[in-house]
Amino acid sequence: MINLDDYNDQSAPAEWLEYYQEGGYFPIYIGDFFGENERYEILNKAGIGGFSLVWAARDHEENRYVSVKVIKADQSENNKELAVLQRLQQAPSHEGLQHLPQLFDHFYVERCGKKCLFLITELLGPNIHDMFYGISIRPEIRSRSVTKQLLLAIDCLHSNGIVHGDIHEGNILFRLPASYNLPLDIVYKGEVLRNDGAPLEEELPDYVVVPMMEDQTYPLGHDWKDIVLIDFSSTFYVSDSPTHIDAVPNMTPPERIFRKSLSSAVDIWTLGCMTYQFATGSRLLSFFGDSRRLIPAIYEKVGESAADWLLTSLLEAIHEGLWKDECTKWFPKLRQGRLLEDHPRRTQISDHAFQFIRKCLVVDPTKRPAAGELQNEKWVV
Template sequence: MRPRICPAKRLVREILPLCSPRSPLVRRPFYPSPSVRHPFFTPKMIDHLQYTAGVPAEDISRYGPGGYHPIHLGDLLKDGRYRIRDKLGFGSFSTVWLARDDEKQMNVSIKVVVASKSEEHNHELEILERVREKGDPQHPGRKHVSHLLDSFYHEGPNGRHLCLVLELLGPKMSLVAERRPGYRLGGRLAREISAQLLLAVDYIKSCDVAHGDIHMGNILFRLPDSKQVPPAADTCRVGKVSKKDRSPVEKGVPEYVVEPAEYGFQEGQQHLDEIQLVDFGQAFFISCPPKSINTPMSLHPPELVFRHPLTNAVDIWNLGSTTYELVTGRTPFEADFDDRELIPQFQKVLGGVPEQWIRDALGNGVLAEKPDESSADGFLSLEEEIQRSYVNGHDSETLELGEKDLELLGRFLRMMLVVEPEKRATSSELKTHPWVSGKL
């Protein structure tokens, strides 16, 4: 029986491929933080080893010309309309802040993009504008997608920064799941959320958009009230930035950094039952797909592993993988060092990979040799994996899903976890499946 990977081990296993000489793709290291799509570069790199801050936060070296904008609590943006109250997170190309919209008397999140990525025709901005403007307002999936409320540019010492204003949301699905027994949600809630996620995928598809990076870290719970004034950031999460040699900090570096808050998360909360799909940094227009995407390695769809052309079917694959994880607390496939390790698992769990795919991969250099099927000896068929992951090691009295429910889940996943993307079900076809249309 393959052991479940704890979050810490998952982090190590996902970071290691970044150093693997065999790996031709840049990987997203782990769920909470966006990937480094290209090496981060600014005209003047700051040596972070010279600095100390005292709290876990973004890399100081990413401040400077072209990099992060230095933000402090209480700062005002867009002519005083938005007041910074706390930090929500950060990634390679942005920091994200909780702000108060004094004009509309509501709380929002503001994503402040690094100056080097804040071009006039920013891809993520174009995607968000399409999702906001082209979709049917009556579509049931619209409310399950992050929507752009406002956008503007802000001049700072490190350049001109695009600021994206979005609805303030609660905790990440991954955070909530990691604090639950078995690293998973209750069966009923998992089923409800998988239905909401499917509606979100169907909605963005109607806008000619594919998300490209669906996973537990990009699903956030909605909050019941965005009007209440949030408390100020806890001072224990604020760390003064200083140089180890006590010399003055460089221009463009903040006076202090803030450890991100786990905003909206409290143990035992009952209102965590509605989600939004967020982070469109890897999204693409279906009519103009990219050659590659960055998503957690264990979730790479077969077409990405084999370096085939991508379509919006990647969202269907990752919808299936995420649904599996919502229910069982683990991903259906696991990769340690290279996504080609997934190929024997596809063969074992799903029943096979087209022989022509293997021959082509051997011919074009994607594979140096035939996949070693013995490397997947710990895996079972999809249906057996569901049964083992959900039932084994858990008190049967606490399980909300019965045998028939798991059989239904297996049939649902079989429609999505199909190696050949053109044979996967569409979101329209999936909406009629009893797993999402029926009741427990």
């Protein structure tokens, strides 16, 4: 067992050392080789996920750059993401497949008593958040294009009985244009040291690597146009609907708040939230803490059409003893003038965009349109 108090505070914005404890990762270094015949050479770090580290690598067999996603040991067996990617490999032709990851290879590596799954896919660029960070005015044509591609990806998943479950700006990445060169040779490392100067435990790396896309700026040229929806760690199948998923709090669909059975409709709700964010440059809902605080916030944004379903669900939850505390503690006074259409930039956003958002943001999941139906909306046609 690693005693983290024995180690220096990390100054580098990389993964925490606790990730290397039992059930986590084993050390990986720049220049390491993995795969059959040492096919993949680690060049840099591409990102950090909740259950994975993502590395940029060179595929020496195909002479291309790839993404190497290393899953934590305790998440590697019967891995959900691998199952989804393999299912998509067998999926019939669909326009949305080009906006979903393609699995090139996968294998397991065992070191330091940990067996981790390696997923090899296309190396992608920055996510939506990093690309648009600090830009409040976004060209409508770009917002429309991203929404259309995201909708195609969602429709492809749903057509194959798959629900993504965690759509947010960090899981939507741009495909690298041919004209852009990633700074793969610029590696930022943070040394790992014990406070007493003693040697490191075997499980710990000598250094951690800062993701290469951290704090970068990207030229908003027309080449950044194709997106890919990634990360299937919260995915579920339509045939096996849960009542809970891990999701970004401000993207939480109403049915999850009330712990109702979840369906493909959760992706449509988050699509509406993301489209609003693409179009306006601001989040639809912002809150911290108890997800029940979203109930009045949703009513404020969606309006009277949400009242019946929200009230019925609220009374059912109280009657069934879903919550033990008093509702008044987390149900603040409603504020006026906060509907979708009251956004300061409303006049700069087309009616078709708001009509599309409205269609997605139906609080009753049984009445939310399917992804295929939304493809007929003028905003994305």
